[in-house]
Amino acid sequence: MNSYQLRVQQRSATSSRACRKSAVRVLATAAPATTSNPAPPPHPLDGFKEHSGLKYLPEAARTRALDKKANKFEKVKVEKCGSRAWTDVFELSHLLKEGNTKWEDMNLDDIDIRMKWAGLFHRGKRTPGKFMMRLKVPNGELDAKQLRFLASAIRPYGADGCADITTRANIQLRGVTLPDADSIIKGLWEVGLTSFQSGMDSVRNLTGNPIAGVDPHELIDTRPLLRDMESMLFNDGKGREEFANLPRKLNICISSTRDDFPHTHINDVGFEAVRRPDGEVVFNVVVGGYFSIKRNIMSIPLGCSVTQSQLLPFTEALLRVFRDHGPRGDRQQTRLMWLVEAVGVDKFRELLAEYMGGAELAPPVHVHHEQPWERRDILGVHPQKQAGLNWVGACVPSGRMHAADFDEIAAVAEKYGDGTVRITCEENVIFVNVPDEKLPAMLAEPLFQRFKVNPGLLLRGLVACTGNQFCGFGLAETKARAVKVVEALEEQLELPRAVRIHFTGCPNSCGQAQVGDIGLMGAPAKLDGKAVEGYKIFLGGKIGENPELAKEFAQGIPALESVLVPKLKEILINEFGAKEKVVAA
Numbered sequence: 001m002n003s004y005q006l007r008v009q010q011r012s013a014t015s016s017r018a019c020r021k022s023a024v025r026v027l028a029t030a031a032p033a034t035t036s037n038p039a040p041p042p043h044p045l046d047g048f049k050e051h052s053g054l055k056y057l058p059e060a061a062r063t064r065a066l067d068k069k070a071n072k073f074e075k076v077k078v079e080k081c082g083s084r085a086w087t088d089v090f091e092l093s094h095l096l097k098e099g100n101t102k103w104e105d106m107n108l109d110d111i112d113i114r115m116k117w118a119g120l121f122h123r124g125k126r127t128p129g130k131f132m133m134r135l136k137v138p139n140g141e142l143d144a145k146q147l148r149f150l151a152s153a154i155r156p157y158g159a160d161g162c163a164d165i166t167t168r169a170n171i172q173l174r175g176v177t178l179p180d181a182d183s184i185i186k187g188l189w190e191v192g193l194t195s196f197q198s199g200m201d202s203v204r205n206l207t208g209n210p211i212a213g214v215d216p217h218e219l220i221d222t223r224p225l226l227r228d229m230e231s232m233l234f235n236d237g238k239g240r241e242e243f244a245n246l247p248r249k250l251n252i253c254i255s256s257t258r259d260d261f262p263h264t265h266i267n268d269v270g271f272e273a274v275r276r277p278d279g280e281v282v283f284n285v286v287v288g289g290y291f292s293i294k295r296n297i298m299s300i301p302l303g304c305s306v307t308q309s310q311l312l313p314f315t316e317a318l319l320r321v322f323r324d325h326g327p328r329g330d331r332q333q334t335r336l337m338w339l340v341e342a343v344g345v346d347k348f349r350e351l352l353a354e355y356m357g358g359a360e361l362a363p364p365v366h367v368h369h370e371q372p373w374e375r376r377d378i379l380g381v382h383p384q385k386q387a388g389l390n391w392v393g394a395c396v397p398s399g400r401m402h403a404a405d406f407d408e409i410a411a412v413a414e415k416y417g418d419g420t421v422r423i424t425c426e427e428n429v430i431f432v433n434v435p436d437e438k439l440p441a442m443l444a445e446p447l448f449q450r451f452k453v454n455p456g457l458l459l460r461g462l463v464a465c466t467g468n469q470f471c472g473f474g475l476a477e478t479k480a481r482a483v484k485v486v487e488a489l490e491e492q493l494e495l496p497r498a499v500r501i502h503f504t505g506c507p508n509s510c511g512q513a514q515v516g517d518i519g520l521m522g523a524p525a526k527l528d529g530k531a532v533e534g535y536k537i538f539l540g541g542k543i544g545e546n547p548e549l550a551k552e553f554a555q556g557i558p559a560l561e562s563v564l565v566p567k568l569k570e571i572l573i574n575e576f577g578a579k580e581k582v583v584a585a
């Protein structure tokens with residue numbers, strides 16, 4: 001057992017947060033609160049505000065953060081603001097490179113918690129000393145230069161270095177070590193990306209329409225809106241301290257078509273583009289959707305719409321309202337919905353208008369469609385709104401990527417398209433602006449042997465979270481098993497339509513089990529009386545215009561292919577009209 005493991009054990013035993021290396025200046029914890037500061041600052045805690053997460057909190061929020069019932073993460077933030085990780089990470093990298101100290105001896109809260117504000121997630125349980133680095137990729141748009149940088153960031157880690165497309169159309173790099181973190185962060189900035197404010201109590205990756213700008217059915221291009229929102233919220237990727245101490249994570253998305261690709265119903269804040277009778281495109285606002293171990297709930301209408309010019313001030317105000325008024329007690333009751341419910345929808349809306357300096361928020365725009373709408377499958381080749389150009393959607397099985405994949409995607413995007421791609425919440429990749437005449441040669445590229453443009457009817461809708469390969473919460477393996485299971489099912493069954501299967505390793509539901517036609521969620525199971533890795537099964541998730549969350553259908557299913565394949569086969573036959581393939585004699 002190394003010194004890190006020993007201290008983790010002590011921490012869980014005693015909940016103590018001792019800092020062995022208090023001599024390391026950058027990682028020293030802040031001084032305790034004092035009331036003896038004689039200077040004029042209006043609040044007694046301002047004496048250490050540079051170090052404390054209390055800096056931007058008004059009196060009432062400070063009281064909540066300091067309350068003895070505040071959750072343990074509030075205490076970590078009061079001790080030292082997560083935003084300090086934005087400078088600590090550079091000094092820490094330097095110290096480790098110099099060989100003056102070891103990561104194992106660093107302050108546990110800095111390593112395991114605060115580094116997440118810089119986007120570094122210690123995978124201490126599965127791969128001690130290795131970090132997952134979560135980026136921000138607004139609207140999932142990446143260019144060839146960025147893709148090549150991502151390849152170069154993970155290549156040095158050999159077998160440990162891989163990456164994932166996430167369920168928020170984002171990228172996570174794996175195998176990263178702290179001595180390298182500073183140069184990777186600088187490299188990200190140079191290509192216009194960042195890892196800052198991607199974890200802990202921050203706004204997550206901003207999602208939009210993955211085919212924005214080329215989609216014949218979009219009401220508005222979500223990319224410039226999300227880019228502006230990103231740069232406003234996160235100070236162009238360098239971190240915005242004012243928003244470093246929210247009560248909890250916050251998911252925000254903008255939807256611009258009836259397909260609702262970014263799932264407004266499961267985001268804390270969803271902006272739904274609608275056309276007003278006068279022709280202007282504005283956004284109906286829905287709030288409060290989220291998944292967690294204890295509660296899964298769809299968003300509710302906020303009872304207002306915002307114009308394009310109100311979008312950023314509204315979002316900024318919403319963050320301030322959440323920061324200043326949000327609950328900081330039981331961690332399971334701190335998502336935005338709890339605040340909305342506590343104050344009531346009307347009062348919440350009034351607070352937002354007040355924080356916007358008394359803005360007028362118009363009522364929501366009533367939308368009525370004569371015709372039903374089938375949510376589109378965007379994999380494959382599709383004509384764009386620009387004549388003669390196409391987007392090409394390719395399936396990345398369960399979102400797992402390697403250095404060579406990034407390089408190859410960059411090369412294909414440059415050779416046949418405009419050098420950019422989009423990644424999706426379904427963990428796939430879309431090439432855009434491909435001229436008709438280039439399609440045949442493009443589709444013959446070896447990349448599409450691995451990342452198929454026309455995958456099977458199960459693989460095309462497969463989504464899987466990280467699972468217990470890297471995630472300490474994981475109760476089950478997800479990605480590799482998910483691919484094997486659907487491949488076996490596709491071999492055995494004829495399907496009348498695509499069925500979306502979502503694997504998630506635990507009830508946090510990062511893999512969104514409740515939105516799948518079929519959802520599998522890591523859970524305990526027994527086999528021959530012995531505890532084994534297993535899943536719960538959910539059925540009936542609907543996405544798009546009339547969303548519904550899937551309901552629990554079965555539990556305690558052992559996570560063995562020999563059990564899962566027949567169980568899912570039975571479900572696909574009974575509920576989705578699948579038929580056994582006739583094997584030629």
Ligand code: SRM
Pocket residue numbers: 121132134164165166167168169170171172198204205249251266289290291292293332335464465466467470471472473508509510511512
């Ligand atoms: Fe998640 C925590 C991975 C999307 C709900 N999520 C985690 C952590 C950070 C836990 C940890 O420290 O190990 C996981 C990191 C594992 C790893 O090594 O990758 C993790 N979440 C993911 C990703 C990578 C899953 C994936 O394979 O795609 C997704 C990253 C999104 C991104 O780019 O930012 C991811 N997580 C989600 C989603 C889906 C979404 O946003 O649409 C959800 C459900 C929606 C929601 O948040 O309401 C989700 N993750 C959670 C929760 C439960 C939140 C709660 O309120 O309780 C946790 C636990 C927590 O925050 O305490 C969590």
Ligand code: SF4
Pocket residue numbers: 465466467468471472473474475504505506507508509510511
């Ligand atoms: Fe980890 Fe659970 Fe999220 Fe999967 S659902 S990434 S296992 S926290």
